[in-house]
Amino acid sequence: MSKGINQTAKILGEHRIIQIIQNHLTPMANTPVPFGDDVSAVSLDQKTVAVLKTDMLVGKTDVPKEMSLYQAARKAIVMNISDFASKGVQPTAALVALGLPANFTQKDVEEIAEGLNSGAQEYGAYIIGGDTGEASDLVVSVSLFGTAQKSALMLRSGAKVGDVVALTGAFGKPAAGLRLLLGGCDAEAGLRKALLESVFLPKARLAEGLALRDCGAVSASIDSSDGLAWSMHELACLSNVGFMLDKVPIAGDVTRFAQSNGLDALELALYGGEEYELVVTVKPEGWAAAKAAVETVGGQLLPIGKATKARELVLDVCDEKRAIEARGWEHFKSQG
């Protein structure tokens, strides 16, 4: 038996594990969305597709001890909705498979149910079914369903040289919040509250995603739950382009937090995970319309650079160029 086959999940990491699994699956013909994009899909007719997503939250690795069960359950829904947002798809219904430790109480169950319902209702979706059983650890496995016009789906591939790279918001708050939770960092009460809230009560950019879909100017899109740098590498790789960035918008609070704790704010913004902004590329001729569409729903669209022929990711600020590395949050590897 080769050494490789005995490597543990911890060494392999999430991305390699997904690749191993995919290698053993019989591919379905003519799926409208390639394996590995933010969502999966099945054709319903020539124009319409059923959009599906599943993402699992596990207590041990995904829920800091300061997070309430309400927040954990809500987050399990929101992280799935964020993937729908990035494709420009309205979620209709969710199913939840729930693994509960045997000592959880009725009050715990009620709190989880309220969190699930809030998460779905905030984004116009309903929980219509599920399953529950005993588990060693809290497990909230959500599957989400919606329908979409095939031609309107915003995939990870599709960015063209010259397209504008843009974000629906500034980055770094969740990474700063997670540093606070890990200990060794400080922040005054107001700042602490704001940073922790970004971890405990994340928002999916669904209104922004739907507005971007409707404007028709987006060439590629991804959510940023594995971090900004990783998401941009995915977009670049699947679109066969590079990106030259002239800025990385860092949330104001994060710069302040980084300064007072001797941390690099840019590092937090680029390589922290658990972010829920959308990272998109927009055709130059549609830029004004895209920006206006997002602003109409109360959001913002921040241009940060251009797609380039050179297949590299570079941040060029004040003529100082630095490469953006292909790293970010990865299950198994990023923990412990």
Place this chain on the structure above:
Amino acid sequence: MSKGINQTAKILGEHRIIQIIQNHLTPMANTPVPFGDDVSAVSLDQKTVAVLKTDMLVGKTDVPKEMSLYQAARKAIVMNISDFASKGVQPTAALVALGLPANFTQKDVEEIAEGLNSGAQEYGAYIIGGDTGEASDLVVSVSLFGTAQKSALMLRSGAKVGDVVALTGAFGKPAAGLRLLLGGCDAEAGLRKALLESVFLPKARLAEGLALRDCGAVSASIDSSDGLAWSMHELACLSNVGFMLDKVPIAGDVTRFAQSNGLDALELALYGGEEYELVVTVKPEGWAAAKAAVETVGGQLLPIGKATKARELVLDVCDEKRAIEARGWEHFKSQG
């Protein structure tokens, strides 16, 4: 705080937990399948529905230590397909959220992927996406998708007085197999192999379910994963009828196993869980067509009694009547 709210999941049990959760959910209007049926559904247009199901397998409670990872992964798929079978719906695509202990090896991951793919391919479905992360225990959360004609769905409600109650096969093998695994029982090698195989390699009655749907004579249907007695109580309760049974088909092997181990074969057949036969009611005028339809696909349809006005479940064999209790496999309660 009331005492009730501090009761643990172990005391509440699966059914009460599901009820508590449901009480906290905003119901979706006009769903084509009521909450709590074997599957969930969303209307796509006036005639067509999207059918959805999620069911989670957890290593600690659902996987005997003698079961391979290939078998566990395959079973996670098959138990979801069984629910589709009971509604007469062909599954199209599955998504899998996988929780893996960090010490699982590449070989383990490959075995799981092969089990997932086999389970799906045996029933004409494809795995088109998923998610993986670290968990304390193996978690295989499957979500299944398909489409169906709304009018053809075989729901749990719908049985009418006089309808024939029927099963797609004899019962008791998995219950006997589980007794073998728990220890204290014996069986000669050939019998042992057959009983364990019913636990390790369950079959979903998809061909039978689709044939029953096509014959149009089924008034109500449920799968039997929580046991025959429990499934019949569910059917009776949701259809506002009772059932008078004149037999319970017990697998031949099980009678032999029970005799040699001093067990009650009927108890194993009625109250054991992990069964994957379909329990259906058939309109009397359609009985011949339903039986022929199932036999055409290589299956069998065994009549066991009639639906009655009296809302009770009675087994009447040789003029000796006994009540069938509303018990069966229930997560949290049935364990430990």
